[in-house]
Amino acid sequence: MRKAWLVGGAAVGMCLSFVALLVVGTYSAAAGLIGGAGSGVRGTVGLAKGAVPAAYQSLVQRWGNLCPAVNPALLAAQLYQESGFNPRAQSPAQAQGIAQFIPGTWASHGVDGDKDGDRDVWDPNDAIPSAASYDCSLANSVKGVPGDPTDNMLAAYNAGPYAVIKYGGVPPYKETQNYVKIIRSLEKSFARPVGRVEPSRQAAGAIYFAQKQLGKPYLWGGNGTPEHGGRFDCSGLTQAAYRTVGIELPRVANDQYNAGPHPGRDELLPGDLVFFSDDLTDSRAIRHVGVYVGGGYMINAPYTGAVIRFDKIDTPDYFGATRVTEDGAEALPRRTPDA
Secondary structure, X not given: OOOOOOOOOOOHHHHHHHHHHHHHHHHHHHHHHOOOOOOOOOOOOOEOOOOOOHHHHHHXXXXXXXXXXXXXXXXXXXXXXXXXXXXXXXXXXXXXXOOOEOHHHHHHXXXXXXXXXXXXXXXXXXXXXXXXXXXXXXXXXXXXXXXOHHHHHHHHHHHOHHHHHHHOOOOOXXXXXXXXXXXXXXXXXXXXXXXXXXXXXXHHHHHXXXXXXXXXXXXXXXXXXXXXXXXXXXXXXXXHHHXXXXXXXXXXXXXXXXXXXXXXXXXXXXXXXXXXXXXXXXXXXXXXXXXXXXXXXXXXXXXXXXXXXXXXXXXXXXXXXXXXXXXXXXXXXXXXXXX
16 A cells, blocks of 8 residues: 555646646557567576565576576566465475475475585575476486477476477477466566566557546556445555556556566666565565656556555655556466555
């Protein structure tokens, strides 16, 4: 929830025409810039600001370079998909820890990453190195298979090396193909962008929806449904805005951060999601989100007692931004609302 010390922005009446111009401008930007500098993960891969919790960032950066088929952003994407960076996570299938090893796999592939004399699946200092080591072992087992080595490694992680060898690449299993797509999409969110981040074609429609909600009272947990009186909270508003353009975001603000690559403050375009946190080193601590409209302003649902309005984004708790992509949003898990 947005802190109460944030005051309202410019008057709604004056800003409506401003937003209308931005909607047109956003379409123009997308048409002019798409196809320019790419945003794919390439070369030496760094991690996006705050995307990996600070407690694990150095481990992911170090062990994510263990072999050519793995990079830090890819390793981060796997850990996020497996556990949401929760070192105490346990699944019904008894997968354990931040990397979700099942006991049999841990017994054969767990390593003593911190050299303290034990292999502890619950200790990220062991589990993160073990995840990277396991990836590299799989990559080595399918190294002679045609196709992208990282895709083949991920397919082997999901379906086993034999299936990858048998089919000469990613096997024709829907679950495996989906897993590869999810991790490669999330990889782009965890990677520090190299060059310009491509603009979004859907951004203008999201802004158009958000500006029509101006003046509505905030409702914690609000999704804009009739039973909520058409009211929203912060992540409910952004979810609904992007739903109108065919993109389904998760309900939770800190998961919405991973719905695409992260432009810098000087690269923001209307339609980007902007995020706020009391801990600027950890995206899992994000507690507020809005839709950027340009000029240093966003449309957001701030807090109980306020209305959906324009606010400035340049505040001490500004965390960063995400340029939403369809693939990025599709790859995200759905968690319980908290914003």
